[in-house]
Amino acid sequence: MKPLEGRKIVCCVGSGGVGKTTTAAALALSAAMEGKRALVLTIDPARRLANSLGLKALGNAETLIDPSHLAEAKLTVRGEMWAMMLNLKRSWDELVRRNARTAEQAQAILDNKLYQTLSTAMAGSLEYIAMEKVLELYSSGRFDVVVLDTPPTSNALDFLHAPDRVLDVLDNNAMRIVLGPMLKAGRFGLRLLAAPSGLVLRTLARFTGSDFLRDLAAFMMAFEGMYEGFKERAANVKALLSSPQTGFVLVTSPNPLTTQEALFFHRALERDGIRTAAVVVNRVQRDPRRHGGPDNLAALREALQLAQIKDENRLAERLCETLTEQAILADLDRREVERLRDTLRGVPLFTVPRLRKDVHDLAGLWQIGEYLGGE
Amino acid sequence: MCIRVPRPMPAPVDRRLVVVTGKGGTGKSTISAAVALAAARRGKKVLVCEVVAKERVADLFGRPPSGTEIRQLLPNLYSVHVRPREAMREYALMILKYETLYRLAFENAAARYFLTAAPSLAEIVMLGKVFWHAARETERGRLRWDMVVLDAPATGHGLTFLSVPEVFLRLVSEGPLARDMRLMQALLADPERCSICIVTLPEEMPANEAIELDRALRQRQFPAGPLFLNAAFESRFSPQEVASVTRGGPLLTAAGEAADNHESRAALCRHYEGVLRDTVPRRLVKVPFLFERNFGAQAIDKVSHAIEGAL
Structure with a gap:
């Protein structure tokens, strides 16, 4: 393209089900064919991409991918042509192990209840680890x-602000102050038994109970000393996102819901x-009327007669x-593509027609x- | 020995909470609106709760957005947009009673952090709000709504959404939120009062996700509602017809291509329908593809008639 x-890094973004994985693989394949060492990094756990490769x-x-x-x-x-599927949990665990000062520290984090939830469920955690992997x-x-x-599932903001969010979870000064007494108790080797004190903490505890706050304090403590390393990495990830070497490709279908999402991401x-x-607009309905020919009942009857059908x-x-x-479908799709073109003036736009079959193999890619290709 | 005769489960239309889940872009909002409309036509008083970032249902009926206030869309049919921030505030105020205390505890940097770190607190308060609607009574002690339809977030998030009580209770076992989450968990697990539907499309990824979602939902023993196969194409031409029209000369090129396109989509649809019937032990309800230049109230009406039999 x-x-x-x-560009050294290409991020395919867009809502689910618009053909992002296929587009990403097709772009990597084209680059490989042009002589580049290309890698597609996917998050799609379905084996579809693996199979088609x-x-x-x-x-x-x-x-x-085997040249034969x-x-x-x-x-x-x-x-x-290289491919890889990102395993969210394993990648996070690896990152923690790499950054921990000691094996004990790593284990303490990996065992923390909150770490397990945060690394897999927190908004932006998948996006962050994906970019971190790209950087690596x-x-x-x-x-x-x-x-x-x-x-x-990512939305634009999760993606772009993932580094900040992750950093904020690892070290938040405000929370540190609020949790102060609990953290101190832990640092002197005392178990985290201190009851939540202070009005804010006591109020929060009314919602979640104090056990949760203890877990939170334990989580922050476990990360102690690792923050600087994470901060540096996150800064690199952030710089990479906005570097001119990185290109964002918006992938969408001609469905108004997904084009809206694409425009949102663009903004x-x-x-x-x-x-x-x-x-890239995938699955655009081709207009059968481009061939001309009769499209009303009487004329179609006549044409059938002429062809002896x-x-x-x-x-x-x-x-x-x-x-x-199908004319209606084609009109709707055209309207959506035109709207995208108008709004995204100056951004190169590619359309891929709706193919007769799902893409299942290298030839399809x-x-x-x-x-x-081209522009 | 005691032989338990299973009581016939109430039809989905007679359950208090109907949850509509599925992959993004499969038409969850459309199906939610159509389920609500079909129930309302039968005299039920129905509330549609939308929990995703942008509300759509009111618009589908050609009405202005409802926002966080319940608005009537049609006789017996209402909708509301449940947003995390407002739900959190309402919820917190219900427990804390004082606005100043709320501000002090929640409108500071530490609390914002707390809200990120506490497992899915946003989802919890939204689900709590939906539960509140579903359990709400009138002054006379009758249920305010015969049916609450929850238009759930897309699959990944949707499953997280429904598992929120479970995840939350693993981490937090005391406090008012834990108490409400237990009630919510009981409602979500009760086949007498709740039905969890899945919406999918005759395409590879949505079909695969529906299969995974079904498995995950059954594993967690959520009451299985129908599987809606949306945007279905029915075969219309025999292979011989497609072949002869395609070979019928330049005058029939367009017609031949259209017929061939139609049949290739019908074939895909047949394929995925077969796969879904083989793997998903739920009632499969086909919703025909609608060729509408403007998808609105009329289209929803058609869909509601198409699914009526399944309710």
Whole structure:
């Protein structure tokens, strides 16, 4: 894709079910065919991508797609095509282990009840760990381009503000002050038995009970001393998000709900000073009327007669109804695509027609890749 | 020995809480609106609760957004948008009684942190609010609503949403929130009073997610409502017809392509319907694809008639 030339990191963003994973894989495949060492990092736990790449499963490590498998699909790949599926929990655990000062500290965190909830359920935690992984892969120098298929549920703000949110959870001064006495007790090796004191803490405890606050204090304590390391990483992640080497590709379908989401994401990027590199609209209904020909009942009957096809079981009527329906779909899709084009003036827009079948193999990915080529 | 004769479960339309879940973009709001409309037509007083960031149901009926106040959309049919911030405030005030105390405890940096860290507190208060509606009585002690329809967040978040009481109770066992979460958990698990439906599309990812969601919901023993297969295409042409029209010369190119498109979508639909019937032990209800230039009240009316039999 032209607008992505020179970019080292490509983030495919958009709502779930719009073909993000497929688009990401197609972009990586195109880059590999052009001679780049390309990696697609997916979060989609369905084995679909793995299958279409000819793998049984994708793990939490980079896997090279066997060139012979690519050759079978009649694809000449001059570079390398890599794929990997991110395991949220394992990646977080690895990150903690890497940053902990001692093995004991790492274990204390991994065992913490709150850590388990926060690492998997907190808004932005998946997005953060995904970007963190991208940073790691990118810095390894082993890849020319890393394409990220972002989590299906993320919204723009979760994504862009994930580093700040994660940092805020790890070290929050205000909470530190409120939890003060409880933290102090813990630091001197006392068990966290101190009752919540202070009006704010006592009020909060009325909602969740004091056990939860104790867990919270234990969580903050466990991270003590690791904060600086995390802060540095998060700053790097943040810098990477807004670097010119990173390109955001908005992926959408022509459904008004998903285009709205795409536009929302675009504006969120803009507010953070990031330009959208390209928009991909998947599954656009082709208009059968582009072929011309009769589209009303009388004319269709005549055309059938001319072609010596019997008008049995109201065939002409059924054809007429089908043509009308698909014209409606095509009009709706066109209206949505035009609206996107108008709003996103200046952003290169690519459309991929609705294909007759789901994309299941490398050949299918390449077919998509061709619609995304050039400008 | 005591033989227990299972009592027939009340039809979904007779249950107090109907939860509509599914992947994003499958038409949860449409189905929620249609379920509510079908029930309202049968004389039930129905409230639709929307908990996602942007409310849609009022708009589907061509009405202005309801916001956080309950608004009537049609006779017997009402909707409300439950938002985390307002729900939190209302909830906190119910317990704390004093506005100043609320401000002191919740409108400071530490509390904001607390709200992020406390497991899904936003979801908890929203679910608490929905529960409050479902259990609300009139002065005469009768239930205020015959049915509350919860238009739940998309799958990943939807399952998290329904598991909120469980997750919360694992971490917090005391306090007023824990008490309410226990009541909510009991309602969500009760097949006499609650039904959890799934909405999906005849496409790969939505179908797969529906299968996973169904499994997860059954594992947690949530009462299984119908599976709505939305935007379904029915076959209309025989393969011979498609072949002969496609070969019928330039005048029939457009018609041939349209027929072929239609049949390829019908084939996909048939495929996923088969997969879903084989793997999801729920009543499958097909909702036909609607070709509407403007999707509004008329379309919802059609959908409500299509699903009526399943309620």
